[in-house]
Amino acid sequence: MSAEAEGRDAGALRREILGRARCVVVKVGSAVLTSDKGLEAQAVGTLVDQISALHDRGLDVVLVSSGAVAAGRTRIRQSVAGAENIDFAELPSRQAASSIGQSRLMHSYDEAFGRFGKTVAQVLLTREDLKSRARFRNARNTIRRLLDWGVIPIVNENDTVAVAELKFGDNDTLASLMVDLVGADLFVNLTSADGVFDRNPDRHPGAACVPMITDIENLDIEAMCDGKTSVGSGGMYSKLRAARRAAQLGVPTLIVSGKGRLALERIFSGEVLGTLVLPCARLVSHRKFWLAYHEDPAGTVSVDAGAAKALRECGKSLLPAGIRRVEGSFERGALVRIVDLDGRHVGVGQSNYSGEELKLVMGRRSSELASVLGQAPHPEAVHRDNLLLDAAL
Ligand code: GLU
Numbered sequence: 001m002s003a004e005a006e007g008r009d010a011g012a013l014r015r016e017i018l019g020r021a022r023c024v025v026v027k028v029g030s031a032v033l034t035s036d037k038g039l040e041a042q043a044v045g046t047l048v049d050q051i052s053a054l055h056d057r058g059l060d061v062v063l064v065s066s067g068a069v070a071a072g073r074t075r076i077r078q079s080v081a082g083a084e085n086i087d088f089a090e091l092p093s094r095q096a097a098s099s100i101g102q103s104r105l106m107h108s109y110d111e112a113f114g115r116f117g118k119t120v121a122q123v124l125l126t127r128e129d130l131k132s133r134a135r136f137r138n139a140r141n142t143i144r145r146l147l148d149w150g151v152i153p154i155v156n157e158n159d160t161v162a163v164a165e166l167k168f169g170d171n172d173t174l175a176s177l178m179v180d181l182v183g184a185d186l187f188v189n190l191t192s193a194d195g196v197f198d199r200n201p202d203r204h205p206g207a208a209c210v211p212m213i214t215d216i217e218n219l220d221i222e223a224m225c226d227g228k229t230s231v232g233s234g235g236m237y238s239k240l241r242a243a244r245r246a247a248q249l250g251v252p253t254l255i256v257s258g259k260g261r262l263a264l265e266r267i268f269s270g271e272v273l274g275t276l277v278l279p280c281a282r283l284v285s286h287r288k289f290w291l292a293y294h295e296d297p298a299g300t301v302s303v304d305a306g307a308a309k310a311l312r313e314c315g316k317s318l319l320p321a322g323i324r325r326v327e328g329s330f331e332r333g334a335l336v337r338i339v340d341l342d343g344r345h346v347g348v349g350q351s352n353y354s355g356e357e358l359k360l361v362m363g364r365r366s367s368e369l370a371s372v373l374g375q376a377p378h379p380e381a382v383h384r385d386n387l388l389l390d391a392a393l
Pocket of ligand 1: 070169170
């Protein structure tokens with residue numbers, strides 16, 4: 001197919017997908033909204049202009065916005081003597097800066113959306129909030145009510161109280177969990193780059209922007225990002241992981257520059273800008289999604305090559321026979337990380353047995369379990385219905 005024809009097809013597919021969207025989560029990063037002078041009113045204005053246009057098309061919009069730390073940092077530097085020596089890499093300083101910047105951020109949004117006659121609401125969440133089903137439901141009910149009222153919820157991590165190990169890590173992760181929470185049918189990730197590049201454009205001058213990713217499930221994200229896997233520092237790695245989570249729910253993601261004027265409007269008119277990530281062919285149930293992304297694994301189970309292959313390629317359950325090592329102390333029903341003998345991540349799943357029990361039965365046939373454990377209702381260590389491959393926050 002000629003490049004021109006391919007472009008037309010990609011345009012038609014985009015128009016079809018975007019035309020179907022009713023509820024969209026838009027995530028915007030600090031790099032789009034702020035400069036070293038703090039929040040940029042013009043950048044906020046451009047974003048609000050575009051989101052208001054989507055809202056006017058009848059879409060429900062949930063905005064996940066960073067920028068609080070950057071806005072607060074600049075403000076404190078302007079207003080406190082000696083502030084140039086503050087180390088904002090230190091967690092309490094970042095948290096304090098965020099609490100200053102969050103109100104400034106919301107003030108800017110409130111004013112800018114107000115010019116279009118729109119009302120906004122502040123929603124601050126921690127990972128802990130979404131791990132509890134009751135709080136998850138409360139957050140969902142509140143956001144749904146706001147959307148019913150035509151309000152635009154603006155979500156950020158509650159940095160003031162989020163301690164390091166409870167943090168989402170970055171707002172890409174938070175936004176992908178919001179896609180699940182609100183039942184969005186489109187995820188738009190506005191970034192400072194033009195989209196996803198086939199190679200790291202900082203290191204490879206010939207790198208090209210990829211208009212469409214059709215199989216994110218099998219995409220080697222680490223290789224594409226030059227092995228940069230540190231979750232939590234943003235960058236394309238966390239954006240692609242977030243897009244994969246949305247794709248597992250059947251939701252497409254657009255990764256596109258938030259800096260250009262009218263980017264969203266041009267995209268909704270079918271122009272091929274940025275990268276569209278298509279939903280996975282095999283969707284993940286909400287139950288599995290919840291299990292994999294809201295809990296922290298309580299232990300690690302290392303499996304031999306045969307078991308890793310059976311899990312990865314044949315959709316099998318994990319049997320005790322394939323387990324070689326068990327780390328951590330956990331109860332029956334806990335979430336465990338499954339790795340191969342090289343330490344490569346295979347997936348996460350809910351263990352039918354405790355860590356102590358698995359240590360006693362690893363390497364054994366399922367028929368031997370009852371004689372070792374006394375009571376062994378499950379032949380599998382982790383049933384495939386409770387297993388999500390390559391899932392990690
Ligand atoms: N919550 C942080 C902020 O508002 C940003 C986290 C992120 O950028 O991913 O500044």
